[in-house]
Amino acid sequence: MDNAQYISANVIDEDTVVMRFRINCQEINCKISKKDGKLVEGDYDLVENVHYNIDIVRNPNPVVEEVGHPYQVVGLEKFGVVRQLV
Numbered sequence: 001m002d003n004a005q006y007i008s009a010n011v012i013d014e015d016t017v018v019m020r021f022r023i024n025c026q027e028i029n030c031k032i033s034k035k036d037g038k039l040v041e042g043d044y045d046l047v048e049n050v051h052y053n054i055d056i057v058r059n060p061n062p063v064v065e066e067v068g069h070p071y072q073v074v075g076l077e078k079f080g081v082v083r084q085l086v
Contacts, residue, residue, distance in 0.1 A: 001025040007053065018074065021054050026084065051080035 007020040026049055029042035055075030062070035 004054075016057055018055050018057050020075075021056070023052050023054065025050055025052070047084040049080075049082045049084055050078060053077040053079070 002024040004021040004023050007022050009017055009019045011017050026047055028044075029046045029048050030039070030044050031041040032038065033040050053075070054073060054077075056071045057074050059070050059072040064070055
């Protein structure tokens with residue numbers, strides 16, 4: 001995964017600011033059924049380069065000791081999927 005890139009911030013009200021970040025990563029697109037262990041989607045060696053937009057806000061009830069920060073994810077958008085040659 002690459003470093004997160006800051007994209008924008010939107011002020012919703014005086015207590016809420018939604019910040020958007022973009023990350024780029026490589027992932028294996030392989031979904032397997034929990035019931036029978038069979039391949040449902042993708043393939044065992046289907047490597048993809050993927051971009052995600054992640055929207056975060058400050059959590060009104062943070063558990064910093066447990067998660068390490070006072071934020072929560074409120075949006076996740078997958079886009080820019082490119083199949084990699086392996």
